[in-house]
Amino acid sequence: MQDIVNPAGCLRQIFPEGDIVAVTDDAPLGSEAAGHGLRYVSLDDVATLPAGSNVVLFLSHNLISKKIRILFKHHRVLVVPIASFDGTPEAARYTLRMTLLTDYLKAAETATYWIDGLRSPAKKVVFGPLAAPGESADVTRLVCSLGPSLTVDAWPHAEIGVGDWVSIGSCCELSITKQPSSNGDDIFSMEGTVYASGVLVARDPRSTEAGGVRIRRAHQLRTEMTDLGSITLSLKDNVLVSASAGGKDFTERLLDVTNPDHGLQALELGIGTNLALLPNVDWRHNSQLNEGAGVMHIGFGEGITGAHMDFIIPESDHHFLP
Template structure:
């Protein structure tokens, strides 16, 4: 079988809290001071309590031209002006407001950014980039809780991840690029063509995210998605059944059926089709994870998550499987 082709999204150029104040961020920024830029005074104060070199985004013009900076956005989504502010710098983005901007979640997210082992996450990203390119058999995820997913990957797909920890001057990298190998369709015109997923996923984490390009109708769906997410979180988890990459059943631990609510919140035009197969590569965070939180850092802490919707015309909802194994199905040889 020929190696799979990856689209432009594949990036190829790619502790303890108190022991080193910058924590794992020293792996991202090996030399020089590490600055924490925050668009919120309360979170900036919390960063200082953690011993971090913290400033407000509005004062980022005072930083050196090639400064090392982790950008925490609690009050706003990513805009051209924000990106322009950090042009030329080494910038790691943490878009808290895309998930849940409450102060408790923002503090939790900041702690997990410091706890992340970026070298280990990138090692996993390199592993998955190699295996997905080389293997022709279906990818299987399973665990003792009932997860049993068979993921057959297309020959052309987008697989997005950051492969080496350090960020260079002028690079703007999202925390998600470290924490997951995100597999999507090669084109929005063929949004269901990257993979076929069959089976069961038992998820502990449910995330709701919004995109900066969200429409008015999409924003209304996202609000409904947040209410669905909160109800599932109280129950503790949810069991998803998929046929031909389409959600056919989503039942919470209490027995309540959320299938139609999820389809509605993620845009019913997609009819419950999975738009993203996410492979978690930040699993070293697992001991620190609180699954009831809607934090982006939870996304990569489980071995696999399934994403519905795109965050613009409806919510992007991720369902995170907290543990399990993986293997590639052997293909039958000719002759």
């Protein structure tokens, strides 16, 4: 894995001037950040920071809340919501390292490329070959039809200004989402087969008690699927019709942990913009930094009444079609 020679060199793309402070609710993680050249300040001591401070906020134990956001309203903040995925020490250290290795300028350039492509007259994006491969070919080919109500969540910039609260996810991916109650193809619809290398489980801060039970089961399912290697997903009319890995079928269990009421409809089309990170990625970790390292990912569930699960496709070409 690549060594971190000068972490400030990466984060300077976001914070060109002044000290860069690692604020976290986990003292061992703060000590590790300090070992990489950042200044560590506990979340409990945020009030000691002068206005306009450059902050990388690592939340290992707390989910994002209005109360926490208010603490940083006068600062420049890159927030890394570790606890929404996996707050264990190993996952937290991995996420810290990937945050420091991210090339934010390249990610912003890639985001701009995709935004321009999606604003063009394109009505479809094909991931994989233009022509459908034979049934026996293990090749990703996904046709994404784009609707008139499509909107993109991204931060296609590198520098963060005073008062900005920017999620690491917005820096490293384009997220196109729909609500579970959304009907029709007004935002997007996907059809085809993909081969995923990574799986993520995420919790929304608004998660319910019943959702929390499903999310715990989703973590167990994620570990089992990841251990089996490549995961094959087939979608038809934007619904997941089969999911398998290592010769085992996981479709019904995915339906259960993401909330059966949503019927395994795809709720997120994600475009990775942090592709330069890929050689350093370890798919065993349930880290948000893995999400943007693949060319694209598909999300099921909303993270509230059940798990939000992302399946990451690490490599694929793409084509914009009218």
